[in-house]
Structures are given as C-alpha cells and as structure tokens.
Amino acid sequence: KAGVTQTPRYLIKTRGQQVTLSCSPISGHRSVSWYQQTPGQGLQFLFEYFSETQRNKGNFPGRFSGRQFSNSRSEMNVSTLELGDSALYLCASSRQGSMNTEAFFGQGTRLTVV
Amino acid sequence: AQKVTQAQTEISVVEKEDVTLDCVYETRDTTYYLFWYKQPPSGELVFLIRRNSFDEQNEISGRYSWNFQKSTSSFNFTITASQVVDSAVYFCALSVTNTGNQFYFGTGTSLTVIP
Numbered sequence: 435k436a437g438v439t440q441t442p443r444y445l446i447k448t449r450g451q452q453v454t455l456s457c458s459p460i461s462g463h464r465s466v467s468w469y470q471q472t473p474g475q476g477l478q479f480l481f482e483y484f485s486e487t488q489r490n491k492g493n494f495p496g497r498f499s500g501r502q503f504s505n506s507r508s509e510m511n512v513s514t515l516e517l518g519d520s521a522l523y524l525c526a527s528s529r530q531g532s533m534n535t536e537a538f539f540g541q542g543t544r545l546t547v548v
Numbered sequence: 549a550q551k552v553t554q555a556q557t558e559i560s561v562v563e564k565e566d567v568t569l570d571c572v573y574e575t576r577d578t579t580y581y582l583f584w585y586k587q588p589p590s591g592e593l594v595f596l597i598r599r600n601s602f603d604e605q606n607e608i609s610g611r612y613s614w615n616f617q618k619s620t621s622s623f624n625f626t627i628t629a630s631q632v633v634d635s636a637v638y639f640c641a642l643s644v645t646n647t648g649n650q651f652y653f654g655t656g657t658s659l660t661v662i663p
Binding site: 536 | 594
C-alpha cells in the first residue's frame with residue numbers, strides 16, 4: 435500500500451515569494467495534518483484537515499494556510515516567505531484523525547528561503 | 549497546556565549495548581495517548597508505539613520495550629542490544645482529547661550506535 439507522498443521534496447524560494455506544498459495521504463485516510471520541523475523549535479503543529487474542513491490549527495501566523503480536496507489530498511501555502519520559514523514540512527495522514535489512531539508521516543518537503 | 553520533555557539531546561552507545569531514552573510528559577487531561585516515533589536521516593517519522601493513559605502495561609516488541617509510569621508521568625523507551633540501524637532521532641509525543649491528530653512532540657533524542 436502506498437505511503438504518504440509529499441511533493442516536492444526540496445524547494446528553494448526567495449524572501450517575499452509564496453510557496454505551495456502538496457501531500458497525498460494513504461488511500462482511505464481522511465485526516466491530514468501538517469507540521470513544521472526546525473532545529474530551534476522542533477516539531478510544531480500547523481493545522482489538521484478532515485473531510486475538507488480545517489479541524490484544528492496551531493499557533494502560526496495567517497501567512498500559513500491550507501486546504502483539503504475531496505480526494506483527501508492536501509496543500510499548504512505560505513505567503514510572503516521569511517528566512518525563518520526555512521524548515522522541513524511534514525504531513526501526516528490517518529484514517530479518522532482521532533488521538534487513538536496511528537498517524538503515518540511522509541518524508542517531508544525541505545524548504546529553504548534565501 | 550501539554551508538554552513533552554526529552555532531556556537527552558544526544559546519546560552515543562557501542563553496538564550491542566542497551567540504551568534507554570527518557571520521556572516526561574505534562575497534561576491535565578485524564579485521557580491521552582503517548583507515542584514514540586523514529587526519524588531516520590530520510591526524514592519521515594516512523595511510528596513505533598501508541599499507549600493510552602488507561603493502560604500502564606509495559607510492552608515489549610523484539611528488541612524494543614516501553615515503560616509507562618503515570619505516577620512519574622514518564623514513558624521511557626529501551627532498546628536492547630542496540631544495532632547500527634537504530635541510529636536515528638527518536639521523538640516522544642502526546643495527543644489529548646479533542647485535539648484530533650495534533651501531536652505535542654518532545655525535542656527528540658539523537659541516538660548514535662557505534663559499530
């Protein structure tokens with residue numbers, strides 16, 4: 435069974451630009467969550483989507499947004515990029531998105547802002 | 549508020565040694581889940597174990613074992629007879645009621661197994 439697929443794997447962007455990252459969850463999984471991983475802050479929750487609705491949101495500025503499509507694929511967008519947005523962005527999929535279900539992570543998209 | 553503390557930033561052991569990774573959590577919720585994930589250099593987080601707050605039974609899976617103690621709010625992870633392939637960053641995480649798939653991660657412990 436295919437795992438969680440994140441595209442692209444690597445991105446280099448310039449300050450002020452915007453970027454869109456994609457996550458295709460495991461077939462049958464309706465919940466997709468996004469995390470930012472940096473050396474300084476560790477793994478931080480961005481948001482979760484379930485059945486096309488944002489169900490939970492972390493403490494990030496409005497420049498970070500996301501959406502989920504009817505096929506459960508999710509995208510996250512970062513506008514007006516800052517140097518501090520350089521990070522590994524991980525998405526996780528799970529069947530129900532409740533705390534007692536296993537979440538599977540993708541390999542991440544490594545974003546570098548220059 | 550929820551918090552997970554992994555006090556050990558880096559650990560190095562020689563192959564075949566046993567190693568324990570510590571995890572201390574904080575939450576006021578009575579229903580919660582604890583997880584361990586492994587992150588190899590490739591980047592993805594690999595699920596190792598899930599334990600709910602009502603099940604304090606220790607678990608063993610091959611060379612891996614977990615010790616959950618609510619009295620000390622700890623969920624420690626032991627690798628027996630470590631191997632080079634165990635080298636990775638290990639994360640402890642907490643999930644609580646009504647926050648869906650939101651994990652609160654510790655800062656991770658980087659384990660290096662020296663051949």
